[in-house]
Amino acid sequence: MGQPSPAQKRTQDDDQWWRSAVIYQVYVRSFADGDGDGTGDLAGVRAKLPYLAELGVDALWFTPWYLSPLADGGYDVADYRTIDPAFGTLAEAEKLIFEARELGIRTIVDIVPNHVSDQHAWFRAALAAGPGSPERELFHFRPGRGEHGELPPNDWPSQFAGTPWTRVEDGEWYLHLFAPEQPDLNWAHPAVHQEHEEILRFWFDRGVAGVRIDSAALPAKDPALPDFVEGRDPHPFVDRDELHDIYRSWRRVADAYGGVFVGEVWLPDSERFARYLRPDELHTAFNFNFLTCPWDAARLRCAIDETLAEHAPVGAPATWVLCNHDVTRTVTRYGREDTAFAFATKVFGTPTDLDLGTRRARAAALLSLALPGAVYIYQGEELGLPEADIPRDRIQDPMHHRSGGRDPGRDGCRVPMPWQGGAPYAGFGSREEPWLPQPAGWDSYAADRQAGDPDSMLSLYRTALAVRRGRPGFGDGPLRWLPAEPGVLSFARADGLICVVNLAGRAVALPGHTDVLLTSGPLDDAGRLPRDTAAWLRA
Incomplete structure (x- = not known):
């Protein structure tokens, strides 16, 4: 196959790859449909591996691909050792893991310890x-x-x-803390511990590099199951101390394989959050403070500082994510009056300015990719996909139905990907209508159209990842804030790299530099950085 590229060599040889990795989230059901039945599958992912390699990612995180009735998008698992027939077979999953690794791309699978399917x-x-x-x-x-x-x-x-x-x-x-089809497991029972450790070994034996842990702060329960009292400590089912023994045991399994963990840990207490990242527990955890933060310079700087501060005592790298399969897509959220994210505030019909949101999402991409640590990209973010309006009779998300129809649910960020302009179903699949309907004009975001446009979101992501990969100052390491006008974020990384993001209401002058490496949008005629625009500079 010839000599590996620098990215391939880094992912193959560096056992600390996860500290600076760019990880791409694949929601299999909506990524690519290889057999044309309307549902994304492993064959579709395998066919798109060259696209992912060209994008420049280091790893793929797959949301659950196991046997499931899909009452909650696969997070209701009936059998961890079987691939759901809608997606393919175990043999195909093994081929996918191998083929991705041949391209220098590692695989992360999703484990859901809090519950199983009612069909388990x-x-x-x-x-x-x-x-x-x-x-x-x-x-x-x-x-x-x-x-x-x-x-x-x-x-x-x-x-x-x-x-x-x-x-x-x-x-x-x-x-069942979630849907009735998702009964909670009793983690006080030794058989539950044993089964999950065997599941971890099963997938590590098949070559996966890591595991994402769903709802990682929820599995342990107060055995008395007392009534909920606001403010009572300890909480009867969130962030209980027993969890740490579970993850220490899991860590011993992972260490035997060189595997890594990333936890989904939603906790407001930074000190308790950091406990999950002690050297003998999880390697990383998702940073939701940054994801939920509004598009505001002071708030973003605070979120960045708090994130780095809570990771520093345990020596864990931060993770940065703008969107995932549970939250409103970035270009839609950043185009709204309220640019923060909270599940409780999601309502139908919230107006958004997609041009404004896209401009901010482009700047946010450069911001997140310049911060210290690892970055997660949800599929379609690199295409600038907006949140889609799903007809109410087509919504499948249980969050919508359990709310009595008030919550629009999460299906709007799960609409099947557009790959080819002018093709049936925007190239997602060839025969059957996708499991979720694509909005009118969806193929205007198609990957093939964006690939030939140097000003597209896809071209921005490809270029940014290439620059990031070629500059050792990016990724994990120190960050130093630079003086800046109000509304402007400016910080230095190693090797003379500078990131500037203008959230002010006017164009601003760039700090002293020798080279402009990349901007999220054009500078103005005076060489200044316009509002809602970011730049990477070399000092």
Whole structure:
């Protein structure tokens, strides 16, 4: 195959690759449809590996591709050792892992420790076995309250609205912090520990480089399942101390393979967040302060400083992400009056200025890629895809249905990718309509059209990743803030690199430099940086 490229050599040889990696999130169902049945699959991903290599990413994170009824987009897993037939086979997954690695791209899989599908063999056995059985001890079954057990066992809130308890035919209730199709596992049971460690070994044996841990702060529960009291410490089901023993045990498994973990840890307390990143626990965790931050210079600087400060004591690298499969797409969010993100504020019909949002998203891309640590890119962000309006009768997300139809849900950021302008379904697949409808004009964002346009979002991402890859000053390492006007972020990295982002209402002069490496938009006639524009400079 000839000599590996610098990116290939780095990903193959550097056991600290994850500290500075650019990781691309693949939502398989919506990425590329290889067999034309309307659902994305592993064949589609394999066909697009050259695109991902050209983009310049170091690793792929796959949201769950396992056997699942897809009640919650695959986060309701029925069997971790089987690929869902809608996506392909285990043999195809093994080929994909190998073929990606041949291109210098590692693979990260998703593990969901808090719950399984109600179609999982364990839960079906628990239903059949009845109250008091050993099979039910793997979950949280309880009698109800009230005169006839007609009330839920406690008053906990669900992550998807409503009660997290469902009653079965024999009168007992089972706990599910998410949808009823996702019964929570009982992590006080040793069989749950053993099974998950075996799952980790199963996938590490197949060549994956890492594991993303879904809802990492939720699996452990207070065994008494007491009522929820706001402010009570410890919380009955969030961030319990027992979790750290779980992740220490997992870390020993990962270390035997050279594997890495990234945790989905939503916690407001920075000190408790950092505990998950101690040297014998998780390698990294997602940085949601940055993702949820509004487009405001002071707030962004504060989020960056807080993130770096909470990672520093444990020596873990920060991670930076603008969007994922759960949140409103960046160009839509940044074009709104409220540019922050919170699940509670999502409503139908929120107006947005896509031109403004796109300009800000381009600047935000350069900002995130210049910060110290690793960066995650959600599929379609490199195409500048907006949040799509899904007809209400086509929405599949349980967040929408559990809210009584008030929450628009997350399907708007999960619309199948546009690959080819003028092709059926924008080149996503050839025969059947995609599982989620693509909006009118979706093919205007198609990858093939953007590839030939030097001013497109795709060209910006490709160029930025190439520059980042070729400059050792980027990635993990120190950051030093530079003097700047109000509304402007300016910081220096190693090797004389400078990033400037203008969030002020006027164009600003660039700091002293010898070269302009890249800008998110053109400078003005006086060589100044316009509003909502970013620049990478060499001093």
